[in-house]
Amino acid sequence: MAVEAPSKHVYDYDDEDDDGPVVFKRSNTSSSKQNQLNSEVKKASSQRSDGQSGRQASSVRAPNGQNSVAQTNKSIPLSKSPPIRSPILSPKSSNSSAKASPVRSPVVSSKASTSLNDQSKQVLKQNKFTAVKEEKGPIKRTDETNSDDDDDDDSKPLSARLKGISSQGNKGVSTSTPAQSQRFVPKIEVKGSAEDPDDDAPLSARFSMKSNTGTSSSKPYGSHEKKPLASKIQQNGSIMKDKQQKSSMLSDKRPLDKGNSSDQSYAKKPKISDTPTMMKTKQVTVKAEKDDEDDHIPISQRIKKSVSSVSKTSSVKQKATKVVSSSFKKINKKSKKDMKKSKYSKSTKLSPSSGDGQKKWSTLVHNGVIFPPPYKPHGIKMLYDGRPVDLTPEQEEVATMFAVMQETDYMSKPQFKKNFWEDWSKLLGRNHVIKSLDKCDFTPIYEWHLQEKEKKKQMSSEEKKALKEEKLKQEEKYMWAIVDGVKEKVGNFRVEPPGLFRGRGEHPKMGKLKRRIRPCDITINIGKDALIPECPIPGERWKDIKHDNTVTWLAFWNDPINPKEFKYVFLAASSSLKGQSDKEKYEKARLLKDYIKNIRAAYTKDFTAKDVSKRQIAVATYLIDKLALRAGNEKDDDEADTVGCCTLKVGNVECIPPNKLKVRLEYAPRKDGISLFDFLGKDSIQYVNTVEVELPVYKAIGQFQTGKSKSDDLFDELDTSKLNAHLKELMPGLTAKVFRTYNASITLDDMLNKETKDGDVAEKVVIYQRANKEGVLKELKTDLDRAKKGKPPLKDADGKQKRNLTPEAIEKKIAQTNVKIEKMERDMQTKEDLKTVALGTSKINYLDPRITVAWCKRHEVPIEKVKPYIQQVTSGKVCLGNGCGSGFQILIIRNKNKVGAIKFLLRPTSPREKKKKKEGEKGTTKTPLFVEMMIHFSIYFFFVGFRGKNSCYMSI
DNA sequence: CGGCTGACTTGCTGAGAACATC
């Protein structure tokens, strides 16, 4: 074994520690509860809610007189919610809470309405209809193990939940891989209701289901897609909804040209047929659901898997792996229809969001994008050869872009200036007085820019507020989309403003003009039945309109710097689609836990393989696993020279006897000052790491380097496609980047456990703080004594004379200091506790948040210590160690007076907290029940992402 | 089969909000 996995950790499914502090065990007796729940949910979700949903959007008359989709986006009504009963204490209510459909209200038929809300209704109707069909699907879940069990179990003492997990036997490899059989085998029978069978499924599952069937009953997706669609675009860019004009929308293939014609349409390649897709997704869905149930359980104690399934003999696993491998090859050759028959098909679909042609949504309504305001000329004249120069607004705009960068590092980069000059001089024209950048003096414009900045800074808070509100008002309608009837936040709805390209490192295109994007550059993706957003710029129109529900983007345009590439408008990270995608990523990483042992054994074996290619794959996989290197795709000449594992150059790796490797992705200056090999990591970041490696790896690297120059590829037989193809043979869905997620998460898990066991950190903090406190107080007391004697205070640590205060003032200060220090102690403690998981924002993409929740639960750590995390759970991201406010907010999403969902939010400025602060109270109110609730629901609703209507807030 | 395309995810950075201190 080349690399040893950490021995025991929460992330380890196979944790044998049955005596762990807390185990959330599922009972096998929950099927009846499930049914009970289902019926409740059915009621809740099949009834029309109180009509509030209608407030979400309304139709407005477009200025041109045509109807346009416009969302009023009224804020969620803040009606008081009745206090919710703890689902932990009340399994029944918990069930209804947990299982209720988020915001999908039953439908009121309203065919002709043009309002966004009505569109949603129609959409919902479709969904519902589809769901009826869905229940006849072939997938049956048999019983037990459902999230409801969690609710059930949570009412029991934790210790009582220990048993039974191990009783979930391994189903063996005959129907799936060992890991899958352990966790993914469907066990819950879906007994859908004809009214809304969807509601029977867990939310996460429902999401997937819907995404696959959607309109199939009324308008089969496949057939619809294949129908030619006429262009809906009208001359002024405003679009009339016209189902008969869909012929041109057949195409889905993206245009690569930058033509402005909106008449063009592009056909997308045929999609997977409906039936198999549906089947596949159901399988995946069930799998995911099973995992959902586990999410709130400390992972280490989750599934007491029979040791044999993973580590009994590696041959068993390898056998399974081989089957997977051959199956995959077959899949590639067979039609997609056959795929469903593959016993591994569900494994292949671990990541439905990975561009595999699966349906991502059934209905999509949004208002397009907002454009930056047109350029306002300032009229400040720059100097050329010491003389003021006249510029047209266009020329001035680009000159200003350059001028405002006067004090940045880019100004010292010849490439930046060269590229800027190339583009700007084109704009100036041949006959312009400006012939050379060297003689240009942009100072007057720069100074004007500084003045403007200053003016802005000097604005009163009222003015700032008004400006902000004005901006919000303008942007509000673009901020939201309705996906499958659920209101979701749009991520980057603002079109990128023009500017100079700021490539990182030594990007060859830095300084080039990123021209202004116009509507005719933008392709909109929207639901077939949704109103096409009105083009916000009069007289212009969108480049194209698509209705592609296999992708999640709402709009895209070609990157003006690299027209081969695209800029997308996606939903925000808090959206269900993104959350789902994140969840799948973590699931894949978790799955790797089951395979890692054999993967490591396999590559260790191949270190000495005769086949060079095989040997390179083995060593590369080792480096990715051990050094967390990125895969390293090939780069074009017009991109920055950065490397990853597969593109490592000989010069990037230095062999240090006897068995160390120094991996250097950095600038290595030559004597003449020019870099010898500027092969940096992502974002042109330098990376240097010296590690001890297995001797065979060391030797193999040496062999790969032999006879090559420093700039030659170390792995000349390898690229990311080959590597990933190989990885997929080892584990379904495995790619190089999964190792990063896996290793980051497992490290977090491991460290959390380790630190918690040691308990040293907290002690050290206390000692430090006490010393600090005593020091400060001693100083103050000295000052107090001196003040009482009428003497001035001593000088401070920096030698400065302190202010002369009255004894009363010093006493007050001492009291204040005590309060502050106490607070600081708490904060420091929190920080110190979280230090072991000190994560930059970059890390949020790698750490499975469930680990943290499980850890909190196990170690009885109040969840508020990771408050930001709780906040982030709702958005599908983890964020630990950052600032903490005080106070929480629970967003209760209701459906006809029944709690449909609960969402936790930070609310540092809640009236209660403010009041408490004013009154000098410390800390936040967290009853054990509340903490329990937060943990419970956070896990349950993890990534499900309830959004939208019929909601209210309850501060606690 | 390999290159290319398209659709994402990942991660750095700057701006500004929030908070702390004087």
Place this chain on the structure above:
DNA sequence: GATGTTCTCAGCAAGTCAGCCG
């Protein structure tokens, strides 16, 4: 209230990787 510091968020550059196509 002015100033300094910390935190958060959005923007966008730069990665990964699946699937298509020649």
